[in-house]
Amino acid sequence: MYDVIIIGAGVSGCACAREISRYQIKACVIEKDEDVCSGTSKANSGIVHAGYDAPLGSLMAELNVQGNEMMGALAKELDFPFQRNGSLVVCFHEEELPNLYDLYEKGLKNNVKELQILNKKELRLKEPNISENAVAALFAPSGGIVCPFELNIALAENAYTNGVEFKFNTKVRNIFKKNDRWAVETNRGMIETQYVVNAAGVYADLFHNKVSEKKIHITPRRGEYCLMDKTEGGTVKSTIFQLPNQYGKGVLVTPTVHGNLLVGPTAIDIDDKEGTDTTREGLERLLNQAGKSVNHLSGRKIITSFAGLRAHEEKHEFIIEEVKDAKGFIDVAGIESPGLSSSPAIGVRVADILKSEMNLKPNPDYIGHRKGILDPQKLSKDVRNELIKNNPSYGTIICRCEMITEGEIIDAIRRPLGARTLDGIKRRTRAGMGRCQAGFCMPKTMEILARELKESSLQITKNRNESIILTNRNKEQA
Template sequence: MLYDVIVIGAGVTGSAVARELSRYEANVCVLEKCEDVCEGTSKANSAIVHAGFDAAEGSLMAKLNVRGNEMMTDLARDLDIPFKRNGSLVVCIHKEALDGLKDLYNRGVANGVKDLKILSREEALEMEPNLSENVEGALWAPTGGIICPFELNIAMAENANMNGVDFRFNTEVEDIKKGEDGNWHLRTNNGEYVTRYVVNAAGVYADKIHNMVSADKMHIIERRGDYCLLDKTVGGHVTHTIFPQPTKLGKGVLVSPTIHGNLIVGPTAVDLENKEGNNTTAAGIDDLIAKAGDHVRNLPIRNVITSFAGLRAHEEHHEFIIKEVDDAPCFIDCAGIESPGLTSSPAIGEMVGNMMKDMMNLKPKANWISTRKGVKKTDGLSIEERNELIKQNPAYGTIICRCESITEGEILDAIHRPLGARSLDGVKRRTRAGMGRCQAGFCSPRTMEILHRELGIPYEKITKSGGNSNIVLERTKGEVSGS
């Protein structure tokens, strides 16, 4: 089959581009080397919607950050994504650095960020009592927010799929060549794909994909960030997102509530030359904890329930690269998409969609679907509403994940919806089953039973996150007669 556009990568960038392209009469396909959407940088980040005061004035990064922030309220409503504008504070703890807050304020105003304000020490402590006693002032950005990165990514991908975009998982691009027919021929581990246009949204692998087609080589630096996630019992330690003043390595170690009521601390910034180097280290976590305590007092770090690390796709000029490649016509890069990439993703999708509409003379669909409903959650329902739901579907009366109170009905929804879950992590990202205090210690066997029953997957083939992450390696006993 000849596609009009193939998007490489099903993270937030690729999924946002796919959703925008699904507005038009075009055959679009997304190729993803992993077993699900949201498997790379998009699954391990701060879950922050940045206001836009940090990016350099006049940069594409600044423009798309602010635009993405503006789009988020309507997008969250249309795609049924939890989102809250809790606001952010950049905290200054050295009197001699107060001018730096003014610089950030001026940059934010130039970037178009609304309602910024510099707070005194007293104003900052009144707003956030657990700030460090050393606070000298803070920059207040009320448009900052918190979101679920998994649900944002999954929602955009599902909506694209509902509108006709094909997704091919476990499909890694190994080589790209321009054929004599004038089309791009993509060789993958699952056969060849042919397309008129390619969008490279491959995250930390964007340089590898770009370098297959261009003599002007690109280099992406894998910048690892370690995080700690704290229990919901301490989720209210701060109510706003707390940043230190930024450095050349990034925005620093933040402390923030999450949209689901936890507290998140991170990230560090360690440059690597390893595109799969997303393991945490003792040194990284120790560094994280030490820095987090500089700006927030009495940080309840003993309440950590898990730690994790993610990789940012850092390009040496610290700028988004979104353009057609000069020596590879009809090949569009979306590269160097590091923080604030999550915030910017809807705007990146919009930009690339408009670019390709003009390049390809695309016509809008008459029946484009702009909305989707997420997994139906029982959390927050009244007793009457819950009983009515159980009456309609008894599976909503069976709790599978006790920590997060996730029911069998929610897991069934996650499995059978568009681009449904096929692994434990796939279920976790769609429902939060396994994200609680025990970190899937109790619910994994039950979730495996449901995956086995609903999808017919042998237990030996069920994975944590695709690939070789099998949970059960082999049977040690035969089947019980009559079972």
């Protein structure tokens, strides 16, 4: 029996978990996949939006600006990479300048600070590789970039440290009222709770509609991305947007916090809530669109492509509230862009709802900070040599592209909510994210996982349980 169950271990669910761990509460996060950050949160642009384009007066606008303002302090508390590199919304035609000024005015009304309109000369001074067709841009200094994996994982680890339980590979099949409590039926049995927080991403409408007469509908909106090599990371310093359209902020070009260049996303509404496949047509469209914003982009520099799903609600608005005809059921639904940017504020909002409903008392043992995985590359030569002397695993390079050591991989496995799969290692350390895309490091990473988990290498998976890498052996081990 729990006080609160959170469905979904994405960035919204884990932000809620971290915030409620400030109080004396028995809480649990249920996740259908094998790890945190396995759905929408793992495949997005990693942009911390400034908040100038969210609809006026919307909850989306309010939480975007609040979340943006919280991100810097949160990054220091939880030790994940975050940079305020600023964002630019580029206008390519003189006749569209009124739309750019409208966006500027909207940003001011949304309380976005320090917005500026740059003319063509000012724009090219800031971004020399911007298209010659650009005539002006809206500059938002508060825009930033973050590692979406590390943000999500940091929130989860801190929540776990403060007493929140996590149940992975646990799929919710049904939810119903049992006396005065909620019964959550899963593939691993029944769980009872006083409150449910529905942070299930593209599946949030399914759970909402099980308990409420007022139905909602969420459409999976597929966005495809191209990730380019670190040699291209300096092409732009800011995040470059085009003027928004009905499908969102358009194709962006941005540096990442790890030094790559990211291009995307497309925006295609689909029916499949697991439809994360990429298409040749989509990727070609990406490069063509991005080439209108930035010069010198080459498909030859792409090291990987991927797709993510945004949980698009029909009214294009966050739904964060207790369902009126289902007391104790709290929706965190329709969390599409700028959901990542808003996540710290979403967590606070949900915690405030629960605090007022449950009369929660502060957790006297709450720990508000967390230390991430040690990066030996950030150490001085002398300190690094001393580290290797004391722990030789930090002297063994496993991933040559990203220069990730065995020590970092071991840390990723042994830490709170540690990695259990190859993708879990990748998201925590970047081993396998480089130019060769795990072509060289995968076998050794699998060996380390098998050794640390005390499992056969035949049991090691890429992500979910069905994603086995090895099916049999050519010969028996000695």
